[in-house]
Amino acid sequence: EAQVTQNPRYLITVTGKKLTVTCSQNMNHEYMSWYRQDPGLGLRQIYYSMNVEVTDKGDVPEGYKVSRKEKRNFPLILESPSPNQTSLYFCASSPWTGELFFGEGSRLTVL
């Protein structure tokens, strides 16, 4: 089944404790992206990647890191999480035809 898989789906952590949210797609898509969704602010892009080893900042990249060493994986790294990074995070991927596919989301709470 074609899908975008995120893990963990739910996470509660404390300020400053490094964490990684994994994202994997099995559709051989070139493009992958991370978004965060907050009430009243909609979907905001954090980082995106046009292909392996090619990443770029989105609208809200501060406090996040990404890497794209393999085509299927695009992990989101929070080196030192803060409470303002409490949010619902989505990973998405797309082929060059441009249809965007989303993962189920990861709800992160930073205490």
Added chain:
Amino acid sequence: KQEVTQIPAALSVPEGENLVLNCSFTDSAIYNLQWFRQDPGKGLTSLLLIQSSQREQTSGRLNASLDKSSGRSTLYIAASQPGDSATYLCAVKATNYGQNFVFGPGTRLSVLP
């Protein structure tokens, strides 16, 4: 910079009504436009994708149209059902490399039994 708006922000209709959701974008140089459905706390499910060369797409009770010159898209839902209750978002993909998907804020739809 591309901006996407959606009107109305929220809509409540009785079951069985036909309804239209609107999406507007400021830059007509788009590659495609996509409509999504999102249930509370869940991921986004793709409903319809319209390429820039197309005028409309249909899937079941859903019909999406695209007018690039006026910067508008509409999502038409026929014979609405309570199961259609969700937030509907539109997103445009820019043509330029390095620019990508821009999302609207969504329309929250409630279909009352």
